[in-house]
Amino acid sequence: MFDRNYNIENPGSEILAYLEANQPGCTQLRRRAVIYFGDDGTWKLQACVIEGISAKREIEPEEPRRYQASVVLYEDWLSLKELEEVIGRIQDGWLPLGEYNLDASSSHRRWERVRQPLRNPYMQHPGYVWTSSFQDLYNSKSGELIAPDLPYYPDLHEAVMHWLPFPIYRQSSDQNKGEVIVLLPETRAYFESATHQGDHVDLAIAGTGARSLPLMVSGAWWDKEHIHHFSAAVADGHATVEVPEEARRLDYVLLDTDGGIYDFQQENEHHHSGLGILRREGDTQTLTKLVLDACRNGEGLHTEFKPYIKPDNDKLAEVIRTVASFANAEGGHIFLGISDGCEIEGIDEPLREATRSTPNESVCAQYLAALGSKIREDLRGNLELLFFPVNIDGRWIAAIEVAEATQKPITTRREDRVLYVRRGSTNARARPEEWVAIADSVGSNPLGSLRQRL
Numbered sequence: 001m002f003d004r005n006y007n008i009e010n011p012g013s014e015i016l017a018y019l020e021a022n023q024p025g026c027t028q029l030r031r032r033a034v035i036y037f038g039d040d041g042t043w044k045l046q047a048c049v050i051e052g053i054s055a056k057r058e059i060e061p062e063e064p065r066r067y068q069a070s071v072v073l074y075e076d077w078l079s080l081k082e083l084e085e086v087i088g089r090i091q092d093g094w095l096p097l098g099e100y101n102l103d104a105s106s107s108h109r110r111w112e113r114v115r116q117p118l119r120n121p122y123m124q125h126p127g128y129v130w131t132s133s134f135q136d137l138y139n140s141k142s143g144e145l146i147a148p149d150l151p152y153y154p155d156l157h158e159a160v161m162h163w164l165p166f167p168i169y170r171q172s173s174d175q176n177k178g179e180v181i182v183l184l185p186e187t188r189a190y191f192e193s194a195t196h197q198g199d200h201v202d203l204a205i206a207g208t209g210a211r212s213l214p215l216m217v218s219g220a221w222w223d224k225e226h227i228h229h230f231s232a233a234v235a236d237g238h239a240t241v242e243v244p245e246e247a248r249r250l251d252y253v254l255l256d257t258d259g260g261i262y263d264f265q266q267e268n269e270h271h272h273s274g275l276g277i278l279r280r281e282g283d284t285q286t287l288t289k290l291v292l293d294a295c296r297n298g299e300g301l302h303t304e305f306k307p308y309i310k311p312d313n314d315k316l317a318e319v320i321r322t323v324a325s326f327a328n329a330e331g332g333h334i335f336l337g338i339s340d341g342c343e344i345e346g347i348d349e350p351l352r353e354a355t356r357s358t359p360n361e362s363v364c365a366q367y368l369a370a371l372g373s374k375i376r377e378d379l380r381g382n383l384e385l386l387f388f389p390v391n392i393d394g395r396w397i398a399a400i401e402v403a404e405a406t407q408k409p410i411t412t413r414r415e416d417r418v419l420y421v422r423r424g425s426t427n428a429r430a431r432p433e434e435w436v437a438i439a440d441s442v443g444s445n446p447l448g449s450l451r452q453r454l
Helices: 011-021 080-092 156-163 283-297 316-328 348-355 361-377 432-439
Strands: 002-008 026-037 043-054 065-067 071-078 094-097 100-103 111-116 127-133 179-185 190-197 200-206 215-222 227-233 238-242 249-256 261-268 303-306 332-336 385-392 395-402 420-423 426-429
Touching: 011 080, 011 111, 011 127, 011 179, 026 080, 026 156, 043 094, 043 100, 043 156, 071 080, 071 094, 071 156, 080 094, 190 261, 190 361, 200 361, 215 238, 227 238, 283 303, 283 332, 283 385, 283 395, 303 316, 316 332, 316 361, 316 395, 316 420, 316 426, 348 361, 348 395, 361 385, 361 395
Parallel strands: 043 179, 303 332
Antiparallel strands: 002 111, 026 043, 026 071, 065 071, 094 100, 111 127, 127 179, 190 200, 200 238, 215 227, 215 249, 249 261, 332 395, 385 395, 420 426
């Protein structure tokens, strides 16, 4: 874990200070909880999440859902003052949720804080996560959740997966059982994209303070035997660091000149924390062959062609469904800039019009970073996605590699009760009997990761 504090004495003040520093990023605070009535006659907390939400996200408040006086999916919205009061009450050993009052059973109610990168099990953004154990849970409520005029859930865990914002939830073995969790994304400055350019990496930094804060990047890369350090100043939301192509591991941190940390990335040959930029010798030839083979074979179980799509366009939903379909099966590739007739048209002209820049690897990488952020935001589950700009005969193709999910199913937030699967060259809604089979079908991906092939 990075930048972690195991025992915070005054979590309320620390969280409020972070929220104030991130203004106007996190302007709303949504609290959601799943509680159930235990056999001992008291209400139990499955999990409670307080989530910082940007005003840019249009979210309609929902009324609490009550299932036969035994399970409640609770929601309310908090002010900064109310948040501080809630944290104080949790420290005192009780949690009020409207008409429901829960008493703490955990004797280890220490607050912990850890900074999370882009790829993390709590939220779709980099930022800080504060957690406190509230109740010791060994079992959960069993049975279906059924009530008139309310959505049906086959069990409590399905309700948690839908109601709470976690990308990953491990059901009965999940580490968040009985916890109160505060999720606050970093909005001031964070890594948006990273692009290899020979022996250096171009980093794009986004956020409300990306161009006004005194930011710098500090890190190191490793070859087979040694560590090599680097640092670079951030100017106009960009920084360039020297990282040769033979690097086997890469760590870098975004910080200000006073030592305040905003974001970080870590990766090696097998894993990465979000951006995934390490390349291997021969990658250009491999990527080119991948695109040409796809054009020769056409769309199918593992291949999808799309034109250029703006990150804020409704047609992105088609790409998101394809990502979910691939992840629920054996993985696949999406190529933007190839027609249904298998012709390489490229995304150059619409990209030039959208960015008012000459398309190159860096411009394409920034476009893919924006696309990737939207895709991850609209999907539930642990996704392994890689994004690559590929130049074929002077035309740029945007390639997205989707790995088979290690924990299924993957669903979309827009259609969270629908499971998409791949049938031939189309995305289809899974039949009810397919849900269990898909959830039990996690295995090796016969396509193999592009990273492993390089």
